[in-house]
Amino acid sequence: MDNANLFRTLVASYGSPLYVYNLDTVQLRLSELRRTVTSKAKLFYSAKANPLLAKELSAEGVGVEVTSTAELNAVSPDARGHVLYGGPAQTPQEMRYALEHGVRQFSVESLSQLILLDQQAEQSGLKPDVIIRVNPHIRASARLSMTGVASQFGMDIEHIQSNRTTIKGLMHLRLIGVHTYLGTQIEPLQNIVEACETSLAVLDEVAQVLGCPLSVINFGGGFPWPYAQKGEVCLGSIEQRINELVLRASDRGIECWFESGRFLAASSGTLIFRVLENKSSKGRDFILTDAGVHCLGGMSGLSRTLRQKVDIVPLQCTHVQHQTAHLATVVGPLCTPLDIVARDVSLRPVQEGELLTIENVGAYGLTASLVAFLGKPIPVEVLIVKGKVKRTLALKLVWEQCADARA
Ligand SMILES: Cc1ncc(COP(=O)(O)O)c(C=O)c1O
DSSP: OOOOHHHHHHHHHOOOSSSEHHHEEEEEEEHHHHHHHHHTTTEEEEEGGGGGHHHHHTTTTOOOOOOOOHHTSSSSSSGGGGGGEEESSSSSHHHHHHHHTTEEEEEEEEEHHHHHHHHHHHHHHHOOOEEBBOOSOOHHHHHHHHHSSOOSSSHHHHHHHHHHHHHHTTTEEEEEEEEOOOOOOOOOOHEEEEEEHHHHHHHHHHHHTTOOOOOOOOOOOOOOOSSSOOOOOTHHHHHHHHHHHHHHHHHTTEEEEEEHHHHHGGEEEEOOOEEEEEEEEEEEEEESSSSSSTTHHHHHHHOOSSOOOOOOOOOOGGTTTSOOOOOEEEESSSSTTOOEEEEEEOOOOOTTTTTEEEEESSSSSTTTSOGGGGGGOOEEEEEEEEEEEEEEEEEOOOOOOOOOOOO
16 A cells, blocks of 8 residues: 555544554665664663554664653563663752663763652662763754753853762762763764764863763764655764764773654654635635644744744545645634644645645654644544554543542
8 A cells, every 4th residue: 555545544533634654664764774873872762752662663673762651661671770860949848759760871960869869869779870861061953952052951161060068969860971972963973973073072071070980972963854845854964973983982991872753753754634624814715724823833922932844745546636735824723823733835725625645753743743733623543554553642622620639
């Protein structure tokens, strides 16, 4: 079955809008990334990109980077030893839950979080490995830069320096390395290599400041992939430099970790949705659909990120294929003017009931959307392998009576 027929069949079974994730594509990206970072490096999948892929990727021997109990629960219990638990401002309850559910590696972002984890580890009778997330002095050329600028993420080196005695006195943590995260969608690709070089220097600096050997550097993610646009990224141009860097570090007894969300997940996902109505208003054409910012690009619905070009492709409809394209604004069904999927896209005329698709939405798609806003149906998510359904999941929005506010 070709993709168009498969998608049509899946929509007939699971409704529209629908997310389909192709695990064969995830495999392809995984082998490309493994080739780039070499087998000497340890690879983590960043579950925030799409928690539903965590199970499959951990079955492939990839560690999983999680930042919440829900993301941790998306990883099979037998793979939790390979989880890296991070994120700022974790509560003692979250730390305790992670420790009790098999997590033994943490990325910690502040002194108070280090102290909190040390206490939780002591109470659990455990001594987890810890990498300290550092906010170095440089700034990556990333679209979402979290480094080198004032930020709630990570610790400044000066702060590590002034608290070195306290940090070294935390007896229930095994301090093994440093974590830097330079941003997402890092382009041009050469900037990733430069960011890695800088991170290695930061590792040496922190080891010197603390006066103890550190053997792990987590470079973070940032390998790019188009979002909701056609296109692809080939890592070939940085393969050799990253290979050399990892091998050089390995020769010094340093293990390199990479955590990637977008690159591994994005290309696997397609959103399929339906045209509900064509409408003209004051000279502009609108296509009203059943997919809005509750399904995709939720943060843009809050005007929090720049609107970018979105490529929308009709699933197929041969009898109108010869018609010429015109500009239309594709919107969702929510009653807010911010519910815009794509502004002024060039599209052939589409008919009510017809299915449209957006590719490259396997990362930061549904879980990064405003699923609860206005209570419209949440798309079902289908994982396919070799054209066959492997798993089907439905995120449910249900309000239940709650006697205890924290239950
Ligand atoms: C700490 C951390 N690691 C990894 C990632 C994944 O980044 P990407 O999806 O760009 O690979 C993120 C994304 O925000 C992050 O904050």
